[in-house]
Amino acid sequence: MVHPSHPQHKLKFEHTDIPFKCDGCKEAGIGSKYKCDICDFDLHLHCALASQDIYHPFYRKCTFQFHQKPPGELMRYCNACGKDVLGFVYHCKRCGYDLHPCCAKLPHxxxxxxxxxxxxxxxxxxxxxxxxxxxxxxxxxxxxxxxxxxxxxxxxxxxxxxxxxxxxxxxxxxxxxxxxxxxxxxxxxxxxxxxxxxxxxxxxxxxxxxxxxxxxxxxxxxxxxxxxxxxxxxx
Structure with a gap:
């Protein structure tokens, strides 16, 4: 696949037991991922296959939109894990909530x-x-x-x-x-x-x-x- 965040090379799907840092959300990962062998570029599945808009049952009034960079100039943090948002993020413009892609997709x-x-x-x-x-x-x-x-x-x-x-x-x-x-x-x-x-x-x-x-x-x-x-x- 070709991803907008890495258009110069195709990414291939693979599974690894070696921990990696996702180049999309900047969070740790393991298991299935999309990888560029030329650039050593890695994406979580949730980052590589992110939906443009999502809804979350914990925030029923929110519509989360996908961003490749945190919106605005202020430092943002994930409302699920409390960690800083450094890359890909789902953001609700109305409520100001943010979710890392993997946090947004955590199984209930x-x-x-x-x-x-x-x-x-x-x-x-x-x-x-x-x-x-x-x-x-x-x-x-x-x-x-x-x-x-x-x-x-x-x-x-x-x-x-x-x-x-x-x-x-x-x-x-x-x-x-x-x-x-x-x-x-x-x-x-x-x-x-x-x-x-x-x-x-x-x-x-x-x-x-x-x-x-x-x-x-x-x-x-x-x-x-x-x-x-x-x-x-x-x-």
Missing amino acids: ALDDGEIRLFLYRKVSSSCHKCGRKGPSWSYRSPCKKYNLHVSCVKEMLVEIWQEIYFSDGGKKKSLEFHTRIPSLKGMLHNHHKSKKGKVRKCCEMAGTAVQFIISAVLGDPSAVIAAVIGAFMSR
């Missing part, structure tokens, strides 16, 4: 047949990473005891990938090292006071489900990440 339910998590704009329970109740969108378990901000997932990935990259003074890592999703062990707080089996079971299931949240946040909710994500709940 993550379900592998056993584990279920649902996306909420606001929740009353605290996030297991930061301990706060807002303001980022969150994925929450049906028992309402497990909650993880979309913004916190992004922060964890960036922090750990940076730690991996700079841990040896910036020397080039092997392909095997780069293709794994970092372990999230010890990254989250345990807010459960109860030792009851149902609560503990919910935590264990949510711990397994974090890989699906990561896939969704990185722009490919259908991706099967071939990596071991260690137990990350505090014991």
Whole structure:
């Protein structure tokens, strides 16, 4: 395909387990993407195949229009994850809301047949990473005891990938090292006071489900990440 943001060369579809930075929205990605081999130019699927106008159930009065650059002169931030908007964005002129393309397309339910998590704009329970109740969108378990901000997932990935990259003074890592999703062990707080089996079971299931949240946040909710994500709940 030929994309308006990169008209000089055709982009080809491919799947990768290696993390990349999308040249459209400037956010991290993994899984399916469109790539220019000549320029090393990458786009998330949601950025490459962006609709001109979208609607979102969290903002029923808004019409979001796609922009290749943030509108206006002031710095803008995504109303889903709270992170800066540096490239492609969906913007509602009427309300002033902004959404990264991948955030705008986050699945409202993550379900592998056993584990279920649902996306909420606001929740009353605290996030297991930061301990706060807002303001980022969150994925929450049906028992309402497990909650993880979309913004916190992004922060964890960036922090750990940076730690991996700079841990040896910036020397080039092997392909095997780069293709794994970092372990999230010890990254989250345990807010459960109860030792009851149902609560503990919910935590264990949510711990397994974090890989699906990561896939969704990185722009490919259908991706099967071939990596071991260690137990990350505090014991």
